[in-house]
Amino acid sequence: MTALILHGGAGARRERNYDREVVHMRAVVEAMKVRLDAGASALDVAVEAVVLLEDSGLYVAGRGASPNLAGAYELDASLMDGDGRRPGAVAALQGFRNPVRAARAVLDHTPHVMLVGEGAAAFCGAQGLERIEDPEAWYTRAGQGEDNHPPGVLSHGTVGCCVLDRDGRLAAATSTAGVFGKMPGRVGDTPILAAGTWADDRIAASGTGQGEYFMRVAATAQVSWRVAAGQSLAEATQGVIDEIGGLGGDGGLIALDRHGNIAQPFNSQGMKRAWLTPSGEVGVEVFGR
Secondary structure, three states, rough: OEEEEEEEEEOOOOOOOOOHHHHHHHHHHHHHHHHHHHHOOHHHHHHHHHHHHHHHHOOOHHHHHOOOOOOOOEEEEEEEEEOOOOOOEEEEEEOOOHHHHHHHHHHHHHOOEEEEEEHHHHHOOOHOOOOOOOHHHHOOOOOOOOOOOOOOOOOOOOOOEEEEEEOOEEEEEEEEOOOOOOOOOOOOOOOOOOOOOEEEEEEEEEEOOOHHHHHHHHHHHHHHHHHHHHOOOOHHHHHHHHHHHOOOOEEEEEEEEEOOOOOOEEEOOOOOOEEEEOOOOOEEOOOOO
């Protein structure tokens, strides 16, 4: 049994057309279905899916980045292999194409959980990860007009993927380019394990929304704790979103459990997401529940 769910951010607004994103997300899920059917691991598939989302330039992650107030492009990512709770993360990374690959390199090649800023960049260079030579030509500033682009407020824009492979392993990966006009050095929930990303032997989860609120409630790890306490995945994820909403925050969660159940609650106008069920059904949605 395999399952997958991904998101392209919870900043969607009804006045915008998302046909390109819908087509792209479906293509990513279908490509990852082929990989899962071939026996690929949950972690590999989560990373590969997020790379495709980063490279598309359609979402506020990877190529879709906008500059901060100083004109720099600072990107964050994290991932977690539920098999052993193995993590990797980078924050405020500049100059490299795929932050999620950098997070994977931290997992595979260091004893650490997270590297940030200049240290992260030096490590990525030593690992031979692909650089961005001309940032202004590369980055697309995706999401203009969405919730992630009004300056002066807590905004958001993220991509993520949760995977269950045929060996029963769970994994999650999340990546963000932050938001337009953010303060230099601002880090949200995306690279913070338990807040923006979590995977263990019960669930995998990835968040998208106003990251400061997701950190305040340990959003993604809380899903697992609620499931361990006896809640269904749907109850657990909705409970977390309700808690975030009660504090005044908005956004959404994607999650799946070891039984292949999928959850995708949000309290924003929309959340771009696509999924693969254990029966092989592929679905895509932006605004519908």
